[in-house]
Amino acid sequence: MISEQAKQRMRELAARYPVARSAVMPALYIAQAEEGYVSRAALEAVAEVLNMTVDDVESVATFYTMYYQRPPGKKVIKVCNSISCYLRGCDALIEQLERRLRIKRGETSPDGRYTLLTVECLASCGTAPVLQVNDEFVENLTPELVDRLVDQWEAEFQAEGQSQGRSPAGAGGC
Amino acid sequence: MAEEAKNDGLVHLTIDGIPVAVPPGTLVWAAAKQAGIEIPIYCYHPKMPPLGACRMCFVEIEKMPKPPQTACTTPVSEGMVVHTKTEKVLKARRGTLEFLLINHPLDCPICDKGGECDLQDFTLRHGPGATRFDLRKRHYPKPIPVSDRVLLDRERCILCQRCTRFCSEISMDNGLVMINRGYRMEVGTAPGQAFDSIFSGNTVEICPVGALTSAKYRFKARPWELKRIPSVCNNCSVGCNVRIDVRVDKIMRQMSRCNDDIDDGWLCDRGRWDFDYVNDAQRLRTPLVRRQPGGVLEPAGWGEALGMIAERLRTIKERYGASAIGGIGSTRTTNEEAYLFQKLLREALGTPNVDHHHGFFPGLRDPLTERPWMLTTAIADFERASHIVLVASDPYERQPILNLRIKKALKAGARIYVVNESPTELDRLATRVIRLPQHGAGAAARLLLEAALRQENLRNPSEEVRTRVLGTPQETRQAEALCGAETTAALRELAREIAAAPAALILYDEMATLAPGCANLAPDLQALAVITGNIDRPGAGVGPLFEDANSLGARDMGLLPDSLPGYRPASPAGLSYQEMLTSDAVKALYIMGANPARHLADGNLRRGKEFIVVQEILLTESAQQADVVLPALSYAEKDGSMTNVDHHVQAIRRALRPLPGARADWEILMDLAALLGHPWSYEGPEDVLLEIAAQHPLYQGLTWEGLGLQGVRTGEVEVAHA
Numbered sequence: 001m002i003s004e005q006a007k008q009r010m011r012e013l014a015a016r017y018p019v020a021r022s023a024v025m026p027a028l029y030i031a032q033a034e035e036g037y038v039s040r041a042a043l044e045a046v047a048e049v050l051n052m053t054v055d056d057v058e059s060v061a062t063f064y065t066m067y068y069q070r071p072p073g074k075k076v077i078k079v080c081n082s083i084s085c086y087l088r089g090c091d092a093l094i095e096q097l098e099r100r101l102r103i104k105r106g107e108t109s110p111d112g113r114y115t116l117l118t119v120e121c122l123a124s125c126g127t128a129p130v131l132q133v134n135d136e137f138v139e140n141l142t143p144e145l146v147d148r149l150v151d152q153w154e155a156e157f158q159a160e161g162q163s164q165g166r167s168p169a170g171a172g173g174c
Numbered sequence: 175m176a177e178e179a180k181n182d183g184l185v186h187l188t189i190d191g192i193p194v195a196v197p198p199g200t201l202v203w204a205a206a207k208q209a210g211i212e213i214p215i216y217c218y219h220p221k222m223p224p225l226g227a228c229r230m231c232f233v234e235i236e237k238m239p240k241p242p243q244t245a246c247t248t249p250v251s252e253g254m255v256v257h258t259k260t261e262k263v264l265k266a267r268r269g270t271l272e273f274l275l276i277n278h279p280l281d282c283p284i285c286d287k288g289g290e291c292d293l294q295d296f297t298l299r300h301g302p303g304a305t306r307f308d309l310r311k312r313h314y315p316k317p318i319p320v321s322d323r324v325l326l327d328r329e330r331c332i333l334c335q336r337c338t339r340f341c342s343e344i345s346m347d348n349g350l351v352m353i354n355r356g357y358r359m360e361v362g363t364a365p366g367q368a369f370d371s372i373f374s375g376n377t378v379e380i381c382p383v384g385a386l387t388s389a390k391y392r393f394k395a396r397p398w399e400l401k402r403i404p405s406v407c408n409n410c411s412v413g414c415n416v417r418i419d420v421r422v423d424k425i426m427r428q429m430s431r432c433n434d435d436i437d438d439g440w441l442c443d444r445g446r447w448d449f450d451y452v453n454d455a456q457r458l459r460t461p462l463v464r465r466q467p468g469g470v471l472e473p474a475g476w477g478e479a480l481g482m483i484a485e486r487l488r489t490i491k492e493r494y495g496a497s498a499i500g501g502i503g504s505t506r507t508t509n510e511e512a513y514l515f516q517k518l519l520r521e522a523l524g525t526p527n528v529d530h531h532h533g534f535f536p537g538l539r540d541p542l543t544e545r546p547w548m549l550t551t552a553i554a555d556f557e558r559a560s561h562i563v564l565v566a567s568d569p570y571e572r573q574p575i576l577n578l579r580i581k582k583a584l585k586a587g588a589r590i591y592v593v594n595e596s597p598t599e600l601d602r603l604a605t606r607v608i609r610l611p612q613h614g615a616g617a618a619a620r621l622l623l624e625a626a627l628r629q630e631n632l633r634n635p636s637e638e639v640r641t642r643v644l645g646t647p648q649e650t651r652q653a654e655a656l657c658g659a660e661t662t663a664a665l666r667e668l669a670r671e672i673a674a675a676p677a678a679l680i681l682y683d684e685m686a687t688l689a690p691g692c693a694n695l696a697p698d699l700q701a702l703a704v705i706t707g708n709i710d711r712p713g714a715g716v717g718p719l720f721e722d723a724n725s726l727g728a729r730d731m732g733l734l735p736d737s738l739p740g741y742r743p744a745s746p747a748g749l750s751y752q753e754m755l756t757s758d759a760v761k762a763l764y765i766m767g768a769n770p771a772r773h774l775a776d777g778n779l780r781r782g783k784e785f786i787v788v789q790e791i792l793l794t795e796s797a798q799q800a801d802v803v804l805p806a807l808s809y810a811e812k813d814g815s816m817t818n819v820d821h822h823v824q825a826i827r828r829a830l831r832p833l834p835g836a837r838a839d840w841e842i843l844m845d846l847a848a849l850l851g852h853p854w855s856y857e858g859p860e861d862v863l864l865e866i867a868a869q870h871p872l873y874q875g876l877t878w879e880g881l882g883l884q885g886v887r888t889g890e891v892e893v894a895h896a
Contacts, residue, residue: 043364051602052348058364059338059351 002045006030010049020050024060028067037068065119073108073115075153077101078132081118084125093129093146094118100150113157187254202245202256203231211258214267214296216274216382217334218246221439222343228274228334230296232266233258242266264300271301277312278383279329287384289397293332320350320362320369323389323443324378328360331385337361337377344440345373346581346603361385372574375446379429388427390447395421403829404431404883406816407445408506408809411720412553412575413818414441415884418810418829425449425810425830433884435554436822438582442574451808452830457791458805459835471803476837476845479802484849486785486801487523490762496524500754503530503733504767504839505722508814508826509873510862511839512724512731513739514854515766518843520738522852526748527760530733531773532725533684533718535696538734538741542636542704546741546872547696548726550703551679551715552887553820557583558713559679561671563591565622565699566615566686570599573719573819591668593618608664610657615682616692617653618665623698624650625669626706632673633707643701656691673706677713684718684725720819723809727817730872740870758782766839767806771795789839805836812838814859815881823876824885 010027014020027050031042038061047054061067077097081090094116098104101114108115124130127139138149184195189206196205201224206213216228224247232242236255242263245256257263274293282288317325333352338361341349349371353362363369378386400419407414407428414437416428428446432439451457461479462471474482490498501519503512516528535547543550556562556579569576580600584590589605592598595614601607610618624643626632643650654662672678680703687695696718703709703716720726732739735748754760755770762785771777772795779786779799788800797803809816811832817823832838840859847854856862860878867876872888880886 040365054364054367055351056342056348058362058367059348059353062354063352 002031002034002041006034007045007049010046014050021052024050024052024057025064028057028061032067035071037071065117070108071112073113074157075113075133076115076117078117078119078122079105080120080122080124080128080130082121084121085129088128090129090141093131093141093143096143096146097150100147114153185250185252185254187250187252187256189256190258196250198250200250202233202235202243202248202250202254205250206233206245206256206258212299213245213258214292214300215246216292216332217336219336219339219380222336222339225335225339228332229270230267230274232263232270234260234263267296267300268302271297272305272307274332275301275305276307277329278332279311279313281330284393285330285384286387286392287330287381291384292382314360317387319389320386321371321374322368323447324369324374325387325389325392326361327385327387330383331361332383333359333361334382336380336382337386340373340377340380341371343585344376344578344581345371346584347371347373347599349374350377372442372444372570373440373578375443376430376440379441379446388447391427395419395426400426401829403827405810405826405829406723406818406824406885407441408723408816408826409444409448410573411722411725411819412436412573413723413816413822413824413885414445414575415824416441416445420810420829423830424453431883435552435884435887436818436820437575438579440575440578444574449810451792452810454792456793457833457836458793458797458803459833460805462793462800462803464801471798471800479804480842480845480849483787483802483846487762487764487850490785491523494759494761497527497748498759498761499523499525500527500749500760500763501525501529502751502754502763502765502768502770503528503728505530505532505720505725505728506809507724507767507839508809508812508816508859509724509727509731509823509866510814510859511766511843512728512733513862513866514840514843514847516732516739518847518850518852519764520744522847522850523764526744526746527735527754528733528748529735529751529754530728531751531768531770532729532734533687533696533720534693535687535718536693538737538743540697540700542639542701543709546729547718548729548889549681549715549717549719549820550709551713551717551820553579555713555715556580556679557586557588559583559588559677559715560713561589561591561675561678563593563668563672563678563680564598564600565593565618565680565682566595566610566689566692566695567681567683567719568594568596568598568600569681569719572683572721576719576819591671593665593668606664606668608661608668610661613689613691614656614661615686615689616695616698617656618661619682619692619695619698619702620650620653621657621662621665622669622672623702623705624653625666626673626702629670629673629706632705634705636701636705639701639705643698669702672702672708675706675708675714677711678703678706678708679714680708680716681719682717684720687718723818724816726819726821727815727823730817730870731866739866740872755779756781761785763787765789765796765800766843769794769796771799789842791836804842805833806842807832807836807838811836812840812859813878814840815863815876815878818885820887821872821889822885822887823873823881825878825881825883 013026014023027046043054043057047057079094103109105116105118129141130139185198186195189209192209194205194209203213213231215231217225226244226247231245233245234241234257235243314328317327320326338350338352349369353360378388399421403418405418407416415431415433417431419426430441460473463474463479503515519528591606592604593608595610680699708714735750736744738744764787766789771779786800787802788797789804789806790797791806791808809826810829815823867873
C-alpha cells in the first residue's frame, strides 16, 4: 500500500513541472521509500498520480538500477567497480564480500539481511576503493577493513536479535 | 540550367553519383529511396520520428566527421555527397548484422516471418555469410503471450523499438514498453499486465523480424503462398485500406495498405483479424425456401427460389397494392448493390418503402448549409484542428483508426474534449472530460448551442437558429435539469471555447441520435459549428461518425424513404425502417444484408408479414424467419465501391473465388428484376457505377478504373455548387 501522504507528495512534485510525467523518477523514489522496493502497488500509484500507464512506469523503473524490483536486504551494500576502484583492487574486495556474506553480487541473502550490488562510479575516486552501506560511504577499503565491517554488521544483527528476545530474523527482511 | 534547378525550393544532393532533389528536412534514407537505392533499416519507420537505435542504415557522407553516419537520422543538405556502397559502409553493415545475429535463434524454417523478414533479407543482401561467435546463444522461454492476440519471442527480437515506439508515439497507450536496459533489455509489459490495445496488430505488422507474431496467423501460411489483393476493410465506416492475404480461397490475414488520407498506414485489430464470417463453414451455399407456411426452410435451386419471390411479391402487390412491400437495405454492401436494391423496389416493384438502419437526421439535408448529412471535413484535416470535441462518440470502440488520427492532432497541439456518458479511452489524454447522464447527449448539444448563441461576435450568427433555440427556453431548462448544474456550467464553458477556437472539430456518433431525447443532436451540433464559423475552414468541421463500411453510401444511394439517389426528394415518401418492421400495412419485406430482428424487442419479424426474403451470407436471426433465404457473397468475393465516413469512394476487389452456390447481391437483384419484367443490361458493377455517376452529383465523373488503389474523395463537388 502506498499511503495517501506519499501520493500527496507525488502530486506536489508533479505540479512543479510543465508535464506531470517529468516527476516520474522522484515519484518512484517516494513509492520505493514506502515499501522498500517498487511493488505493483507502487507502479499503480505512480501511474495514477502522473496519468501514465502502468507499463510506462515499469519501463522507467526497470531502466534504472537504483529502483529495486524485489525487496532488498536490511543492509544494501553497493561496491563501486568503476575505473579508479578497479585499479585499486575492488574485484578482490567484492569476492571477499561474496565469501563472507555467502551471496553473489546482485543477490539478497535468504535471511533478508544483506543485498550485495556492484555499481558504477560513486564519485569518490580520491578515496578509492569505496562502498556504500545504506547510502553511507566507507572509503579507502582494504581486506582488513572489509572483514571488520562484516564483523560489525553481524554483531549489530546479533544485538538486534537479542534485544528482541529471539534468534536472528528469518527470511523476508522488510 | 544549373541555376534554374536551384530555385525550385528543393535540396539537391548526390547519392552514389545519382543527383537527387528533395524537399528540405527529408532524411538521407528517404532521398535514397526516391533515387531507387535501398538503405537497410530496422528501427526507422516512415510514420514515426527517427531514433537511430539499430545502426543498420549506415552511409558515408563526404566532409562529415567520423564516418559512417546513420541515414535515417541525418537530414539532407545542399550539395551533400552520399555514398551507400563504400567499403567502410559495407563493413559497418556487416558488423551490425553480425552483432544482431549473435543471439538470434535462426529458427527461420518455423518462423512466421520467414520469407518476408527484414533480418533474413538484409542478411542475404548486406550481411556476413558466417559468424565468429562460437559460444552458447542466450535463450528465453518462447513464445510468451503479451495478450490473447499477440505473442512475443524475445530470442528473435533485435530491440529496434518499433513496436514500443508505436505504442508511445502513435497509439499513445504505452502498451508495450522496453523493460530493463543494456544487454538485459527486452520488450514487455508491466508484470501481469496484458498488451490490451485495439491497435496491437500494428506492432506485429511493423516488427521487422519474427519477434511479435499474431495468434490468429501463426503457422497458418508461408508468405510466398499468399495471394495479395488490394481492398478496403469492411468492419467500420473509416474504410481503411487493406491487403487481403489469401491462401486456397481462405482469408489468412489482412494487412494495412497505407492510404495517407484515410488510415495513415495503420489498421485496427478488428480490421486485421475479424474476418471469420468470410471463412465460416456455416456460410449459406444454397437458397432456402419455406414451401408451406409454418414449414421449415429447405434447400432449393436458384430458379425455384427466385421464381417463388417473383410470384409471391406479384400476388401481394395485386392483393394489397405495391406499398405493402418494404425493402430494407444494407450498410455493408456496395454502392452499386444499394443503388440496384432501391431501383428494384422503386421501379420494378413500385413501392416507395425503402430504408435501412441508420441514425436519425431530420430531412435530407442540413437546412443551414443545404448539405447532405455527413462529415464536413476530411480525415486527414483532423490534424489541423485546434479543438476536437467528441460528443456521445467513442472512436476507439467504434471507428478505431480515427482515434489515432485524433491522437496525431493532439500531438500537433489540438485539445481534446470528451462529452460522453461513459468513460472512453481518450479521457486520459483529454483537456476536459464532461460526463453526461444517461441519454444526455441531446441535452448537452442543446446547452452547447444555446450558450454559443449568447456569445458576442459570433462568426456566423443565424437568426433562424436564434429564434428556434432562444424561443424555446423551456427546452433549455429541461436540458439543464437533466445535466445538472456542474455539467451545465462545464458545457457553457466549452461552448465559449468553441466559439473562440481557431478551428474546432465537432464529432458525434451516428447512432447516438437514436437515443431518447437526442432527435435534435445532429441539427444542434451542426448549427453550433455553423454559427461559430467552424465549418469550411482547415481543421474545423462537424459531422456524424457513421457505423458501417457503407453507411454513407447507403444514404447516398437513396436507401432512405424520403430520398432518391443523390438526395433528390422522393415523392411520395415511403415508410421508415421502424414503420416497415411494425406496420401491419406492410405484408412483404425484402431484406438485403441486414438483420433487423436485432432491433425488435422480441426479435419477431413476422408480425403481420406474409412473406419475407433475406439475402445474407450466414443464417442470421432475420434469415431464420424468412420464407426465402438467398446466399450472398461477402466483400472479399466481389467487386464494387464503398463510401467511407469522409466520403472517399473506394474500390473493394474480389480476393477469393466466390463461395460455390452463393451469388453477389447485385447479380441476385439483376435476375430478380428480369423475372419481374425489368431486364437490366449491366455487365457488372462498373456499369452500375457509371449510371450512378450520371445522376448523382457526389459521384459525378467516377469510373471503376478511376477509383484506382486509393479511392477518390468526393463531396467537395457539391459543396462548391451549394
